[in-house]
Amino acid sequence: MDIIRKLREEFGITQGQAENTVRLLDEGNTVPFIARYRKEMTGSLDDQIIRQLSERLTALRNLEDRRTQVRTAIAEQGRLTDALAAKLDAAQTQTEIEDIYRPFRPKRRTRASIAKEKGLQPLADIIWGQKLIGTPEEAAKAFVDSGQGVDTVLDAINGAMDILAEQISDDADLRKLLREETIKCGAIVSKKTKDEPSVYEMYYDYRE
Structure with a gap:
C-alpha cells in the first residue's frame, strides 16, 4: 500500500502536503509546532487535520506491519x-x-480437528460439494468405524458438520459478507430479564 x-x-491534500507532514511527524515534531511554525511545508494545514493525519498514519503503518507478519507466517507454512x-x-x-489469516493460524485441538483425525473430512467434502x-x-x-x-x-454426520462449521467460519469472503449484512440489516433488541422495577426505566407523568 502506498501510504x-x-x-x-x-x-484531500496534495502529494507535497502529505509527504512534508509525514516527514515532520517522523522527525518528532509535535502537532502544535507543525501547525504553527511549519505552515509553508504543510500548506497551512490546521492542527486538527494534522492530528487526524498522524493518527491515520499510525493506523496505516500498523496495518502494513500486520500484513507483512501474516504474509510471512503463511509463507513459512x-x-x-x-x-x-x-x-x-x-x-x-x-x-x-485477520480473516484471511484465520485458516492458517495455529489452533488448539477443536471438534473439527478431532473429526478430521477420525477420517471424516471426505464425508464433509461430499456434503459440501453436494x-x-x-x-x-x-x-x-x-464412515462408521468404532x-x-x-x-x-449420527456420529459421522455430526463430525462432518463440525468440520463444515469450522470451514465456513474460516472463509474470509463469507465472514466479510456476513459482517456487511449484519451491519446493514441487523437490529439490537433488549428486554428485561426480570419482571421488576429497574433504575433504567423511564416514566412520564401525564397529569397536568
Whole structure:
C-alpha cells in the first residue's frame, strides 16, 4: 500500500502536503509546532487535520506491519499462493487481514480437528460439494468405524458438520459478507430479564 497516496486521497491534500507532514511527524515534531511554525511545508494545514493525519498514519503503518507478519507466517507454512497474496494486498482493514489469516493460524485441538483425525473430512467434502448419492445418512454409513470412535451414522454426520462449521467460519469472503449484512440489516433488541422495577426505566407523568 502506498501510504502517502492513501493519506492524500483520504484527506484531500496534495502529494507535497502529505509527504512534508509525514516527514515532520517522523522527525518528532509535535502537532502544535507543525501547525504553527511549519505552515509553508504543510500548506497551512490546521492542527486538527494534522492530528487526524498522524493518527491515520499510525493506523496505516500498523496495518502494513500486520500484513507483512501474516504474509510471512503463511509463507513459512508453504501455503502462500499468488491468489492469497493478492487478497492480502487488497485488504484495507485489520479485520480483513485477520480473516484471511484465520485458516492458517495455529489452533488448539477443536471438534473439527478431532473429526478430521477420525477420517471424516471426505464425508464433509461430499456434503459440501453436494455430491450425495441418496441421503446424508446413507453416505455416512461408509464412515462408521468404532475403532476411530465413530460408532453410529449420527456420529459421522455430526463430525462432518463440525468440520463444515469450522470451514465456513474460516472463509474470509463469507465472514466479510456476513459482517456487511449484519451491519446493514441487523437490529439490537433488549428486554428485561426480570419482571421488576429497574433504575433504567423511564416514566412520564401525564397529569397536568
